[in-house]
Amino acid sequence: MKSQWQCLLENLGEWQGSFARFSPAGELREETPTIVSLEGLDNNQTVRQTIRRYPSTSDPAAGASFQTQEPIDEKVLVYSTLGRGVLFFDEGAFSQGSTQFGPFSDFGAELGLIAGDRRLRLVQLFDRESNLHQLTLIREQRAGSNAAERPLLTVDDLLGEWEGEAVTLYPDWRSPTVYLTNLHISRNGDNQIVQQLTFGVGEGATVRSTAIVDGSRLKFDQGSLPVQVLLLPDGASSTSPVHLQTRQPFFLEVGWLLAPKHRQRLIRHYDSKGEWVSLTLVNERKLAKHEGNDRA
Helix, strand or coil: CHHHHHHHHHCEEEEEEEEEEEEECEEEEEEEEEEEEEEEEEEECEEEEEEEEEEEECCCCCCCCCCCCCCCCHHHHHHCCCCEEECCCCCCEEEEEEEECCCCCEEEEEEEEECEEEEEEEEEEEEEEEEEEEEECCCCCEECCCCCCCCCCHHHHEEEEEEEEEEEEECCCCCCCEEEEEEEECCCCCCEEEEEECCCCHHHCCEEEEEEEEEEEEECCCCCCCCCEEECCCEEEEEEEEEECCCCCCEEEEEEEEEEEEEEEEEECCCCEEEEEEEEEEEEEEECCCCCCCCC
């Protein structure tokens, strides 16, 4: 198994893309073209990260495009160790962020996936009142590649039965846990979907939930901690509570539809004490017998 540092090195290169800032309801507010480069120094014992931002646009129709002028901002970070709030998987997927949630403090995390010459990263931020405040979706391609962006994620893309394998890493460095997952998503009428997730080792556990479809938002309002899923560009999805509460476990998730029948999800779990306890990467594939018009 690779070391955490070796996993980080999977992200080396120059990545061209944009930082797209969304409201908690999924409305695009601003998109900033960017170039992010990660360069290995001293035989890859040190990494230098350079983030260049270019003039942004508040016009969603304009999209992000690279400018001929100089960047409006440049930030350089150099590091040779990893912080306690970050974990990496072998392929380079990672998450970094707050290790503890508490009331009256800023809170958030970044979740990143990598597939060939493309990266997808999502930053979820909560304000001091524990409300979801802002989302930043970062879509990137390796410089010189022709890796195309994927279409906007839709509800029909998610319908069907998905079988997957999950790998869970822990901040305390215990051995990873590997287990199978099964996710079934179906329609119940025109504006509701039903989701059933089975996961874990042994007999596992099953969780069933129902969401109201509201445009590009799926609202899971059952239970004491409502959760929403936002359908985003590049086949991405953002899952999180809309408001965090003390003594309530919760998770933050990014999803990425890599192909019509192949999806990845990266999930950062917090326990009832607000402590970050694990990071899970799920690779799942849709079974052929279930298609997009699947109904309950």
